[in-house]
Amino acid sequence: xxxxxxxxxxxxxxxxxxxxxxxxxxxxxxxxxxxxxxxxxxxxxxxxxxxxxxxxxxxxxxxxxxxxxxxxxxxxxxxxxxxxxxxxxxxxxxxxxxxxxxxxxxxxxxxxxxxxxxxxxxxxxxxxxxxxxxxxxxxxxxxxxxxxxxxxxxxxxxxxxxxxxxxxxxxxxxxxxxxxxxxxxxxxxxxxxxxxxxxxxxxxxxxxxxxxxxxxxxxxxxxxxxxxxxxxxxxxxxxxxxxxxxxxxxxxxxxxxxxxxxxxxxxxxxxxxxxxxxxxxxxxxxxxxxxxxxxxxxxxxxxxxxxxxxxxxxxxxxxxxxxxxxxxxxxxxxxxxxxxxxxx
Amino acid sequence: xxxxxxxxxxxxxxxxxxxxxxxxxxxxxxxxxxxxxxxxxxxxxxxxxxxxxxxxxxxxxxxxxxxxxxxxxxxxxxxxxxxxxxxxxxxxxxxxxxxxxxxxxxxxxxxxxxxxxxxxxxxxxxxxxxxxxxxxxxxxxxxxxxxxxxxxxxxxxxxxxxxxxxxxxxxxxxxxxxxxxxxxxxxxxxxxxxxxxxxxxxxxxxxxxxxxxxxxxxxxxxxxxxxxxxxxxxxxxxxxxxxxxxxxxxxxxxxxxxxxxxxxxxxxxxxxxxxxxxxxxxxxxxxxxxxxxxxxxxxxxxxxxxxxxxxxxxxxxxxxxxxxxxxxxxxxxxxxxxxxxxxx
DNA sequence: TTGAAAGCGCTAACAG
DNA sequence: CTGTTAGCGCTTTCAA
Numbered sequence: 001x002x003x004x005x006x007x008x009x010x011x012x013x014x015x016x017x018x019x020x021x022x023x024x025x026x027x028x029x030x031x032x033x034x035x036x037x038x039x040x041x042x043x044x045x046x047x048x049x050x051x052x053x054x055x056x057x058x059x060x061x062x063x064x065x066x067x068x069x070x071x072x073x074x075x076x077x078x079x080x081x082x083x084x085x086x087x088x089x090x091x092x093x094x095x096x097x098x099x100x101x102x103x104x105x106x107x108x109x110x111x112x113x114x115x116x117x118x119x120x121x122x123x124x125x126x127x128x129x130x131x132x133x134x135x136x137x138x139x140x141x142x143x144x145x146x147x148x149x150x151x152x153x154x155x156x157x158x159x160x161x162x163x164x165x166x167x168x169x170x171x172x173x174x175x176x177x178x179x180x181x182x183x184x185x186x187x188x189x190x191x192x193x194x195x196x197x198x199x200x201x202x203x204x205x206x207x208x209x210x211x212x213x214x215x216x217x218x219x220x221x222x223x224x225x226x227x228x229x230x231x232x233x234x235x236x237x238x239x240x241x242x243x244x245x246x247x248x249x250x251x252x253x254x255x256x257x258x259x260x261x262x263x264x265x266x267x268x269x270x271x272x273x274x275x276x277x278x279x280x281x282x283x284x285x286x287x288x289x290x291x292x293x294x295x296x297x298x299x300x301x302x303x304x305x306x307x308x309x310x311x312x313x314x315x316x317x318x319x320x321x322x323x324x325x326x327x328x329x330x331x332x333x334x335x336x337x338x339x340x341x342x343x344x
Numbered sequence: 345x346x347x348x349x350x351x352x353x354x355x356x357x358x359x360x361x362x363x364x365x366x367x368x369x370x371x372x373x374x375x376x377x378x379x380x381x382x383x384x385x386x387x388x389x390x391x392x393x394x395x396x397x398x399x400x401x402x403x404x405x406x407x408x409x410x411x412x413x414x415x416x417x418x419x420x421x422x423x424x425x426x427x428x429x430x431x432x433x434x435x436x437x438x439x440x441x442x443x444x445x446x447x448x449x450x451x452x453x454x455x456x457x458x459x460x461x462x463x464x465x466x467x468x469x470x471x472x473x474x475x476x477x478x479x480x481x482x483x484x485x486x487x488x489x490x491x492x493x494x495x496x497x498x499x500x501x502x503x504x505x506x507x508x509x510x511x512x513x514x515x516x517x518x519x520x521x522x523x524x525x526x527x528x529x530x531x532x533x534x535x536x537x538x539x540x541x542x543x544x545x546x547x548x549x550x551x552x553x554x555x556x557x558x559x560x561x562x563x564x565x566x567x568x569x570x571x572x573x574x575x576x577x578x579x580x581x582x583x584x585x586x587x588x589x590x591x592x593x594x595x596x597x598x599x600x601x602x603x604x605x606x607x608x609x610x611x612x613x614x615x616x617x618x619x620x621x622x623x624x625x626x627x628x629x630x631x632x633x634x635x636x637x638x639x640x641x642x643x644x645x646x647x648x649x650x651x652x653x654x655x656x657x658x659x660x661x662x663x664x665x666x667x668x669x670x671x672x673x674x675x676x677x678x679x680x681x682x683x684x685x686x687x688x
Numbered sequence: 689t690t691g692a693a694a695g696c697g698c699t700a701a702c703a704g
Numbered sequence: 705c706t707g708t709t710a711g712c713g714c715t716t717t718c719a720a
Contacts, residue, residue: 004486004697006696006697006698007697007698008697008698016706016707017706017707017708018697018698018699018707019698019699019700019706019707019708019709020705020706020707022697022698022699022700023699023700023705023706026699030705030706031705031706032705032706035705035706047482047485049456049459049460049482050460050697050698051401051460051462051696051697051698052457052460052461052462052698053397053398053400053401053406053461053462053696053697053698054397054401054696054697054698054699054712055697055698055699056397056698056712057395057397057398057401057696057697057698057699057712057713057714058697058698058699058700058711058712059698059699059700059712060712062397071422072416072417072422072425072441073416073417073419073422073423075417078415078416078417079417081416081443085443094457095442096440096441096442097416097440097441097442097443098439098440098441099425099429112393113396113438115393116393116394116395116396117396117397118395118396118397138391138393141391142348256631260630260631263633283628284627284628284631284632286604287600287604287628287631287632288628288631288632288633289607289632289633348713350712350713350714351713351714352713352714360690360691361690361691361692362691362713362714362715363690363691363692363693363714363715363716364689364690364691366713366714366715366716367689367690367715367716370715374689374690375689375690376689376690379689379690394713394714395712395713395714396714397712397713397714398696398712398713398714398715399713399714399715400696400714401695401696401697401698401712401713401714401715402695402696402713402714402715402716403696403714403715403716404696
């Protein structure tokens with residue numbers, strides 16, 4: 001039962017005061033080189049490991065930043081996290097990663113927990129069911145910087161790193177129109193969510209610009225998961241009238257599910273009978289045949305930028321709370337087989 | 345500049361002692377119902393949030409368990425994490441998730457960091473480059489339970505939840521042999537790693553059982569990422585002699601990369617000319633055409649089981665350090681098109 | 689049922 | 705260069 005060893009144990013062993021031990025361990029210039037060496041070697045010998053709770057309590061700094069995302073397994077988020085880690089690790093910060101599973105209650109619990117642990121900053125991409133930024137006010141009230149990324153809110157005045165969803169959707173839709181599509185459906189998530197709202201607006205803008213009539217029935221809202229996507233495509237196929245000749249999907253997950261469904265259960269061919277596009281460039285989108293045309297969101301850049309912004313705010317709290325910064329990361333249309341009508 | 349509010353602030357406001365506040369906040373029976381209500385409402389009013397560093401320091405409990413995996417984005421690990429979260433959340437614990445990116449130095453830093461934060465337990469799937477369990481000894485020395493999962497070590501005496509890699513590989517290989525394959529190659533990771541060693545042994549056992557000659561040149565070792573897989577298949581194609589008629593890949597990632605490469609760059613057809621199988625049942629494996637035959641590892645169950653074991657040990661430290669428990673989770677062969685030679 | 693006092697392990701004045 | 709002292713915010717005896 002080796003008990004946790006503390007600086008006091010080291011102090012006793014070396015006949016020094018615990019404050020000297022503390023200084024030595026922190027490589028303070030105010031302690032002799034010899035002493036430092038003795039302390040360090042004794043620490044190693046006894047397997048001393050600093051108690052961060054105690055030290056953080058004292059210094060009121062945790063050198064930790066909280067990261068909250070809906071799902072760590074989604075390509076977009078895991079890449080964004082890699083970007084975040086790269087930036088903060090270089091500055092000596094640690095990250096604690098949590099997932100909300102797109103559930104607001106879970107997200108609130110996580111946010112409160114991170115605050116109770118007094119993280120030095122928060123990077124959050126909110127859940128689909130999060131109504132507003134109310135639950136983040138505990139951070140701002142206590143002057144802890146917050147940066148939103150990807151999923152954001154207009155109200156609340158938070159700084160954020162977002163993706164040009166509208167332009168992305170516009171480009172994707174335009175690309176389909178250029179390919180000769182006329183009856184273009186849009187599968188969207190919750191239109192209360194900024195990212196889906198923007199994609200929806202981009203889709204509409206492209207229709208308008210090309211004098212294609214917008215119709216409400218062309219837009220279908222859901223959770224954009226596999227199951228929902230299949231339900232929707234089934235419903236569409238069951239409806240009377242001409243089928244759509246194009247599908248602008250709110251994400252790749254739903255687009256992939258539909259492509260798989262059509263391939264296995266119908267005689268409808270992609271891209272010959274219907275062209276399909278998505279968002280996020282999931283790894284599977286480059287594996288399916290035909291490849292899925294999609295909008296790359298540069299998630300690594302988004303994560304990196306958000307982290308840099310946050311660290312900046314941590315260093316300069318004035319800036320954090322007197323300004324509201326928005327960085328927009330550019331979209332990139334990746335054209336693959338799913339929208340190539342004429343195999344040229 | 346609202347400063348962080350503490351129990352002392354509440355005490356002052358309510359003209360009570362901070363110890364009473366603390367009791368009220370912890371719903372102790374040793375405080376009047378009325379007082380409790382007053383405290384709780386004042387706490388809400390002032391937006392009080394407990395400082396966990398202080399309380400954990402005092403109680404020597406963090407109600408937090410550390411989870412370390414190579415990559416959060418891999419299907420296996422993200423599912424395992426979901427299993428872990430489900431179990432621990434029910435018991436009031438929080439998890440902090442970290443990724444080693446399959447790098448031992450990173451893993452060591454993470455492990456030390458988790459110890460410094462005095463997590464109550466550790467769940468770890470080691471990086472590919474981790475040589476042994478030396479870096480985990482700080483936990484055992486201080487009586488903090490550790491459970492390994494998936495990537496494990498025989499030495500060190502740690503309790504673990506593992507997957508029946510050998511049997512999985514055996515079944516996959518046998519399935520190919522049943523389909524008429526004779527020249528079966530094996531793509532493996534580092535053979536120092538138990539999981540790949542076991543898969544390799546299962547592969548060999550299947551050959552032996554069916555009187556197929558094992559040849560060293562049939563086994564290729566790498567990191568099993570996309571790039572390595574493509575290098576290896578290129579090399580194999582360039583070699584003289586007959587091509588292999590089957591590939592037992594150490595994971596789906598490499599198998600998928602090879603299928604894509606063959607499809608785009610050669611006239612070799614899967615499964616007609618070569619059959620391919622992998623491990624982990626990545627989402628893309630069900631999307632590629634033909635579908636990739638794979639071994640499902642039931643990662644959710646693995647995570648769940650490991651978490652249950654750990655919580656058990658936390659509750660009963662005796663058990664944790666006087667026994668060494670190993671749970672093996674069963675494999676499941678998922679047959680898809682990539683190994684169906686005769687389209688029946 | 690509440691208060692007083694001590695201390696978790698660490699750091700940071702202040703002193704010497 | 706090193707020691708003394710106080711205190712971060714909380715919990716927990718002990719006492720009333």
